[in-house]
Every structure is written in structure tokens, then in C-alpha cells.
Amino acid sequence: METEQIQKELASYIGKLLRDNFGRGPETVFVSVKQPFITVYLRKFLSPMEKVLMSEKQESFVQSSRDILMKSLIPEIKAYMKLLTACEIEEFYYDWNLQNQSGMFVAICPESAKLDQLATLDYPGKQEVHEEINNVSQQAQKVPEEVVSIKLNERTIVVIRTGIFVTIEREFIRMGQTEVLRTAKRRVEKRLLHNSTRMESILDAKIDDSFTAWDFERDKSVILFIINPNQKGSNVLDK
Incomplete structure (x- = not known):
């Protein structure tokens, strides 16, 4: 098909x-x-x-x-x-x-081979995106051990973070308190992502939507950006 x-x-x-x-x-x-x-x-x-x-x-x-x-x-x-x-x-x-x-x-x-291949592909602002993701992650918990991002199409960017949980979060996971942790992280990380005005400038596009979710067993997170390249972001980087 x-x-x-x-x-x-x-x-x-x-x-x-x-x-x-x-x-x-x-x-x-x-x-x-x-x-x-x-x-x-x-x-x-x-x-x-x-x-x-x-x-x-x-x-x-x-x-x-x-x-x-x-x-x-x-x-x-x-x-x-x-x-x-x-x-x-x-x-x-x-x-x-x-x-x-x-x-x-x-x-x-x-x-994994296809993921590795996609991860090597560049797009405008990729390195700066990783820097901003690290900045947001550090404010919420810590800098990830690894950040990978892929621009799947003109409107979709996937960011994968691994090695993101701090000691107290891992203890919550061991105690089976993942729902409490998920609720708290939703509020904190999504607020930080929403307040990150620099991301639109980096991508030179309006971010229509952003989402984040976690795999607690894998110590991993996925962030999805839905962007609109027809509505440009404020070009702060050029100032």
C-alpha cells in the first residue's frame, strides 16, 4: 500500500x-x-x-x-x-x-538504522533547537544525555530526549508513582515550552502547537512541534 x-x-x-x-x-x-x-x-x-x-x-x-x-x-x-x-x-x-x-x-x-539516518539530516536552526531544548530541560530537571531532532515534513519536528530524569524522579518511578510524576511534568515542561519565545525565532516559523510525553521505563521523552512556515516567528536572532 x-x-x-x-x-x-x-x-x-x-x-x-x-x-x-x-x-x-x-x-x-x-x-x-x-x-x-x-x-x-x-x-x-x-x-x-x-x-x-x-x-x-x-x-x-x-x-x-x-x-x-x-x-x-x-x-x-x-x-x-x-x-x-x-x-x-x-x-x-x-x-x-x-x-x-x-x-x-x-x-x-x-x-534504529532508519532513525540514525534521519538523525543525521540537517535543517535550518537544528543546533539552536537542541540548545533551547537543553535550556528548557535544565530548567525542568536537567540537561538530557542526548537530544535528537528530525524534521519529518514542512510542518512537523520531532525531538527525542534520553537520560532526562533526576534521582528523585527515578525514585518516584520505582515507587510506581508515574501518574503523579506525569501530571507534574506536564504542567512544568509544557509551561516552559510555551514560554520559550526563542524557538519560533530559531525556526523562523510560528509554532501552532507543541506537545511532550515521556517513557518512564526508557528514561526518554518525545516533543512534537507543529509549525507554520507561512507565518514567520519574530527574528530575534538577527537583532
């Missing part, structure tokens, strides 16, 4: 799956397949009940209820991705931007 057809099939399947389980599906689903990555960007995805909860400042309740639902949906999504791409999904990340009514999934296949 051609890549474009796979992307359409996945978008249709995920839209229906979310609609069946959340009561309302996303208005649009954008899927990008570029081995070893499958990325999914969801827009206008907030059910009527969730809108009420958000208006009552119950964002944490919406997050936790979605986390519960996703535990049952992730195996189904991974199985369908494997069916279409013949790729066993090794890692799966998701995150929501409830204020923007958006969300993302990032699936990674165990294709």
Missing part, C-alpha cells in the same frame, strides 16, 4: 475510534508516515462534557479520564498501525493541548 493511502486509512480509523470512545471525534486528523515514525495530529478534539469541565477549571480531571481511556485504546491503535505498515510499534507517546483542543500520537518502530 502506498504511503499516502496508509496515511488516509490511519486517519479514518483513528478518527472513528476516538469518536466511538469519546463520544465525539476530532474534526481533522493529520497522519504522517516516515519510517520509523508515525505521527498523528488531532485538531478540534474536545467533547461537550469536556468543554463543560474545562469551563469549570477541571483540566486535570479531563487529562486523567483521557489517560484511562488511552490505556485501552493504545493496543488497538498499535495493532492497526502494524497491520497497515507491517511495523511492530515499539514506542507510543501521546499528549493533549486542551486549550487548543488538539492532540498528538507519536509511534516509533524498532528501526
Whole structure:
């Protein structure tokens, strides 16, 4: 099956799956397949009940209820991705931007050679992106042991951080307190990313959305930037 057809099939399947389980599906689903990555960007995805909860400042309740639902949906999504791409999904990340009514999934296949090849590809501002990611990470916990970023297409940049947890975070993980840790890190890291005005200048593009998620067992994190090159960032670097 051609890549474009796979992307359409996945978008249709995920839209229906979310609609069946959340009561309302996303208005649009954008899927990008570029081995070893499958990325999914969801827009206008907030059910009527969730809108009420958000208006009552119950964002944490919406997050936790979605986390519960996703535990049952992730195996189904991974199985369908494997069916279409013949790729066993090794890692799966998701995150929501409830204020923007958006969300993302990032699936990674165990294709280390392809990942290494993509990681060597350059794009404008790549080194500066890594520096800013290190800066944000240091404010939240510590500088990652490794940062890899890939520009999958004109609108999608994936950043992978490994070796990011400090001693107290690793102790929370050993104690099984990952949900508490996830909630705290969501608030801190996403706030720092949102406040990072330098990133748009580096990329010379508007950042429409940013997401971050973690794999606590692997001591790893994925950040996804959805950018709009037609709306340029403030060119602070040239000043």
C-alpha cells in the first residue's frame, strides 16, 4: 500500500475510534508516515462534557479520564498501525493541548538504522533547537544525555530526549508513582515550552502547537512541534 493511502486509512480509523470512545471525534486528523515514525495530529478534539469541565477549571480531571481511556485504546491503535505498515510499534507517546483542543500520537518502530539516518539530516536552526531544548530541560530537571531532532515534513519536528530524569524522579518511578510524576511534568515542561519565545525565532516559523510525553521505563521523552512556515516567528536572532 502506498504511503499516502496508509496515511488516509490511519486517519479514518483513528478518527472513528476516538469518536466511538469519546463520544465525539476530532474534526481533522493529520497522519504522517516516515519510517520509523508515525505521527498523528488531532485538531478540534474536545467533547461537550469536556468543554463543560474545562469551563469549570477541571483540566486535570479531563487529562486523567483521557489517560484511562488511552490505556485501552493504545493496543488497538498499535495493532492497526502494524497491520497497515507491517511495523511492530515499539514506542507510543501521546499528549493533549486542551486549550487548543488538539492532540498528538507519536509511534516509533524498532528501526534504529532508519532513525540514525534521519538523525543525521540537517535543517535550518537544528543546533539552536537542541540548545533551547537543553535550556528548557535544565530548567525542568536537567540537561538530557542526548537530544535528537528530525524534521519529518514542512510542518512537523520531532525531538527525542534520553537520560532526562533526576534521582528523585527515578525514585518516584520505582515507587510506581508515574501518574503523579506525569501530571507534574506536564504542567512544568509544557509551561516552559510555551514560554520559550526563542524557538519560533530559531525556526523562523510560528509554532501552532507543541506537545511532550515521556517513557518512564526508557528514561526518554518525545516533543512534537507543529509549525507554520507561512507565518514567520519574530527574528530575534538577527537583532
